[in-house]
Amino acid sequence: MRYKLRHQTVYTYEEAVNNYQSVLCLKPRDLPSQICNSFDLEIEPLPNKVYTRKDYFGNAIAYFSIHESHKILKVVANSEVEVLPKLLPQISPYTCEEVRQILKTNRPLKIEMFQYQLPTDYINWDDEIKRFAETCLAPNVNFFEGVQLLCAKIFTEFQFKSGSTNVNTPLKTVLKERKGVCQDFSHLAIACLRSLGFAARYVSGYLETLPPLGKVKLQGSDASHAWISVFVPDMGWCEFDPTNNIIPNERHIITAYGRDYADVAPMRGIVFGSGGHKVHVEVDVIPVE
């Protein structure tokens, strides 16, 4: 599938801002299953220069700063992406216990995976989360199927409710209240996996949504999305979408991989000024014939 992507963020400040420093992580990745054909940024007010680099995980990062007085900041990322169909390789036969042993004993693998097994500021766990995980990932269950079970459990038992959480809502609360958004569900699934010694990472990107039957798709109706990527021996990194209980394929567009949301936040910034601000985000994922 080919897509045109448009991700627009508008900040409106109560008081004029004279110094703004920002880091963006918005460019879709080039991967064996995905090609980013074009990417450009429109920033208003125009910064003198945008510096780009690859971060530790290979994600494309853009840095800029603005020093003219402004009350509105607009950042639009436009890209064209081609997503190739993914063939699911044969499911590896390892049980959860076997996978855990492999991760412990295979040294090169252990070194590579270690950072995806650790807790972070946003992904941490207690016994309750561990018990929740164990209901799906019992030692003799096939690992891949166990992860699918976990995603299905989150999908069926949790309510998707936007605005019910924010980035600082602890996972404990998400588990207790049984509601959240894709970011919470991904963090929860990763916490479950890591609590049992597996390696999992956070994927940020987009999902093409379909309009209700017979209706035209509205502009800005899409959103950024998040799901997870789990290391399965013999298969490599496998992606799962706990929010929708599907295995990501051609409709999932990948922007970045990280240990958690903090590594790959689409836009972060430091603003110098008093007064509050509002943010409005619009995302369009438009299929190209």
Add this chain to the structure above:
Amino acid sequence: MSLLNSYKNAISSYDEVIDQNGQVKPYWKNLFDTLEAVGFDGLEQRNQEIISKLKENGVTYNVYNSENGNNRAWKLDLIPFLIHENEWKNIEKGIKQRAHLLDLILKDIYGPQELIKNAIIPAELVFDNSGFLLPCFDIKQKMQNQIIIFACDLARGPDGKMWLLDNRVQSPSGSGYALENRTVMAKVFPELNKNIYRKRLSPYFNHLQQTVATLGNISNENPNVVILTPGPGNETYFEHVYLSSYLGYTLVQGSDLLVRDGFVWLKSIEKLERVDVIIKRIDDEWSDPLELKKNSLLGVPGLLQVMRLGNVAVINPPGASVVENYGLLAFMGAACKFLLDEPLILNSVATWWCGQEKELKFVLDNLPKLIIKKANRKQGFKTKYCRLLSTSELDELRKIISENPKDFVAQEEVSLSTTPSFIDGKLEPRLASLRAFMVSDGNDYKVMQGGLTRSSSVKDKFVISNQLGGISKDTWIVSDRPNEYFERVVVRKSQQNQQSNSLTSRNAENLFWVGRLFERTLSLNYFLKIVLNRLNENVNDKGLKQQTYLVVLLKSITHLTQTYPGFADEDDESIFENPENELFKLINDPKKVGSVAYDIQSFLNTANQISEKWNADTRRILNLIEESLLSLKDAHSIHQLNFRLDKLYTRFFGFYGNVFETFPRDNGFYLLEAGKNIERILALVSVLRSAFSFKNDEEVESVLMEAVLENHHLLAQYRHIYKSQYSLVAVLGMVFLEKNLPYTLTYLLNNLGECLSKLPKNNDSNRHTDDEKLVLEASTLVNLIDAEELVKVDEDSQYRSKLDKTLEQVFDLISNVTGSLSNLYFNHSVLQHSFFDSIEKIDSDEI
């Protein structure tokens, strides 16, 4: 018995004074000879001199969470720590190797990670290391060595060998204290090194300056170097100020710097100045809130990006703290073999990382002999000396370790050597450790010929941390041959070199407020004395109505200090029956906003923010003012207070006199003067309004006029001209208009206008700035008054509307000058927010 023999008797373990053959080392003998000649009384006297010298120099070490303020005087033992240069040469080899090794480890961790891949160090100690900062992986500074400054703590074991206890990498502290120790010792006890040749410390600092110059030269021929401090709250702030003066680098806080167009800039009040080198004294994770700790207000947003571009050098680069992890100490030997293909010259104290099965078992089995630490520093875990723990405490500790073994490190509790220390008038053997300092010249490390020795504050225990009251020592590398000896004298910024230093917006604002708070305290103090004298002349029996003029004067104090309701409470006049209570609080209650004590406190806080601006004499006076503050706080009677206010007044004048005589006439000076003049005008106008806005009986007004004239320092002049006839027209004429008398409104406004005209202008230098216009308007109002008009009274209300309105206008105009100066010069103080925190307002991630 000789001093040396009695000391020998006190020794209970291996001591520095004794060599391997049980003989007293010859250089220690020489030192003891000198001590003997001086005698105990002499030593005690020198000890007192050291204490007062350190105090005078303002040498402090801030202690967190301490009850009595957090400035602790630096402790310096008059007995130095001696090491012979032959031995030192070997130690040098060992610590240089260690510096190289850590530098290589650092580059490997943020690079190919061969050490992990080859199982030399465990992955956990890198990836689960709070000092491993992912955004730093693509930062490489242009010199070969990434670690530029390095310090390590050493101690001697019972076999006479030195052990390495700890590495300091992210912002090594102590070199400034070492230098100050030497300077003070050289002043107080110059004959102590009689017959002993010791090496100089200054070459280390020369090397540092050369390296900094080389690093800066990459981008600029005259590199602009700053020392980035977290501010006066930091434990080693004294050292930041000290090194800034000694090395001639500008001391800045994060908010003084700005990233723009790929460079770091210093916000001075005239312009932005490009910064080439930052000597970083804040911890790594705080250095860039954009990419690291997002709520840090200490760092510079965007700093890492500028480093990636190679447009600024940072000493040491953020990320270096990864090698400070205690767990890594267990793998130094293997890493040394792997990276340098040689054995460690200097051993670390035996260390076991509990993340390995065998090691964990060993630690749990041998716990009572060990010291337990967390691998990552700063996790709020107090080092446990297991020998001191009870059985149940040991069991508890075993449980904690077993739950998360990877977090813990065990170290052997080595028995260390003792060294003579002068404690409570006696010579006692105390455990000690030595911090050594190194600076890279790019490829190799130069070692300071000396260091910072700290000895234990408690007998037989190894408690050397400054936080816990350890005592420092001057450290001598002793040579058999004389070396050309001289210490570079530390000169505080003088007039000549200050001009070359930039005035940051933050310092500009602080100087302005020093001026204001100084004068606020001074004017209040002066006016209080006027009122107190009137009050004392008219001691009233309790319950009797106060004289009207006293009521007016007391009310004036409330208006002046804005401590409402106070004496201005219309509904409650009972306060006048016993005004001392309120006056007491107005003078010595530090919690009462507007009181003398509160003003002094604010003044001192502001002055301490810019301690690098004050010379030694000014700092001494600041110390005296602090003493005055304490003496006000514990005064018991108005009489005592009155007396102490006099003393305070003199000290404040001493402060100002010294500043006025020595401060360079630069922007900072004119801002301080402007602040002083603004505050003086406001104070005088406030009292004038309170005294004369409403007409009183002639007799009352006479007393008020006398008081007001005194407040303007004009009483003598007035009497000279008008004798004892008090006419308000004449008084106002003088107070408003007399051009050559320094406390008149016209004189002060002229003065203020002149200060403001000296400050830099952004636009057309021939035009008035907003602040100048305000002063001009006020000055015109004052100069055009007609005193006859001003004194006119409304018969019904007894209100002098013309006088009151004019004074109100002048007051408002001058009050607004501050805001206008802020807009022009102090713009730095805007708040900084992270967008990441407020992500909940973003309607994204909604699928």
